[in-house]
Amino acid sequence: MDLKLKNKIALVTGSTKGLGYAAALGLAKEGCKVAINARDEKTVKSVAEKLSKETNTQVIGISGDVSLPDVPAKLIEQTVNAFGGLDILITNTGGSAHGSIDVLDEEQWQKGIDLYLMSHVRLIKSALPYLRKSDSASVLTINSIAAKQPIPSLLLSNSIRAGSLGLIKSLALDHGKDGIRFNSILPGWTSTERVEELLSARAKANNSTLEEEAKKQANESVFGRLATPEEFANAAVFLVSPAASYVTGVMLTVDGGSYKATI
Numbered sequence: 164m165d166l167k168l169k170n171k172i173a174l175v176t177g178s179t180k181g182l183g184y185a186a187a188l189g190l191a192k193e194g195c196k197v198a199i200n201a202r203d204e205k206t207v208k209s210v211a212e213k214l215s216k217e218t219n220t221q222v223i224g225i226s227g228d229v230s231l232p233d234v235p236a237k238l239i240e241q242t243v244n245a246f247g248g249l250d251i252l253i254t255n256t257g258g259s260a261h262g263s264i265d266v267l268d269e270e271q272w273q274k275g276i277d278l279y280l281m282s283h284v285r286l287i288k289s290a291l292p293y294l295r296k297s298d299s300a301s302v303l304t305i306n307s308i309a310a311k312q313p314i315p316s317l318l319l320s321n322s323i324r325a326g327s328l329g330l331i332k333s334l335a336l337d338h339g340k341d342g343i344r345f346n347s348i349l350p351g352w353t354s355t356e357r358v359e360e361l362l363s364a365r366a367k368a369n370n371s372t373l374e375e376e377a378k379k380q381a382n383e384s385v386f387g388r389l390a391t392p393e394e395f396a397n398a399a400v401f402l403v404s405p406a407a408s409y410v411t412g413v414m415l416t417v418d419g420g421s422y423k424a425t426i
């Protein structure tokens with residue numbers, strides 16, 4: 164199937180490693196011009212250079228923390244200045260603090276809201292004027308299975324990400340008339356550095372090993388294993404592509420069947 168992504172212009176935030184990187188790589192392989200982002204300037208530039216060489220396409224790196232109020236607008240502006248427009252926006256972030264309600268303080272809650280909700284709001288708001296000019300505009304937020312099925316010790320994610328799904332469904336309904344599609348992916352457990360850190364923390368708390376915790380988590384999936392970042396990216400690349408032109412307002416779980424409810 165031709166995904167019709169050649170020469171489309173994309174910004175993927177939080178994308179020097181993990182899920183964001185896999186999505187950026189997938190888009191670059193399809194011939195998109197891609198802007199990647201993360202907080203560390205040196206890493207962003209070197210990953211962009213590597214991606215560009217590997218895929219023989221234009222990739223730029225823009226540093227900035229998406230949870231800060233003035234950064235999202237700058238990322239959009241710099242992408243548009245570099246490539247002359249914007250067709251695809253994939254909003255991704257890192258993870259927040261862990262802990263129970265007794266442990267998390269007001270400041271950590273506010274940071275969680277800035278990361279898991281306001282970064283998406285600000286990026287989308289700044290992108291809208293450019294997306295309205297595109298003939299194949301698409302926004303994808305990288306959410307989490309935690310929005311549907313709480314993950315132990317990730318209270319911030321379990322709480323705030325559900326609000327972010329409400330945002331995407333509302334925008335899909337409001338902006339269909341502008342020809343802009345809005346979807347979310349809810350990844351299950353996928354092998355990335357963040358997951359290794361989470362499982363290491365569990366191993367420490369349970370006096371077990373990383374391997375034991377990984378096995379327990381893998382067994383939650385009907386396939387008995389974690390996802391690869393590429394499996395996540397295949398779904399992401401399809402959803403933002405013109406090949407998915409009639410798909411909007413979708414909250415797609417890519418979780419190996421670990422979410423057990425019917426709806």
Ligand SMILES: NC(=O)c1ccc[n+]([C@@H]2O[C@H](COP(=O)([O-])OP(=O)(O)OC[C@H]3O[C@@H](n4cnc5c(N)ncnc54)[C@H](OP(=O)(O)O)[C@@H]3O)[C@@H](O)[C@H]2O)c1
Pocket residue numbers: 176177178179180181182183200201202203206227228229230255256257258259305306307308309349350351352353354355356357358
């Ligand atoms: N992997 C999973 O199984 C899974 C499942 C469900 C949901 N998720 C969610 O999906 C997202 C990505 O997860 P991941 O596993 O790919 O994480 P990861 O391996 O830690 O990668 C996160 C990427 O985002 C960048 N980043 C982190 N905080 C940022 C910020 N404030 N502003 C801009 N860039 C930032 C990181 O680079 P710098 O640190 O250099 O900025 C890195 O490039 C997270 O929100 C995570 O909670 C992951």
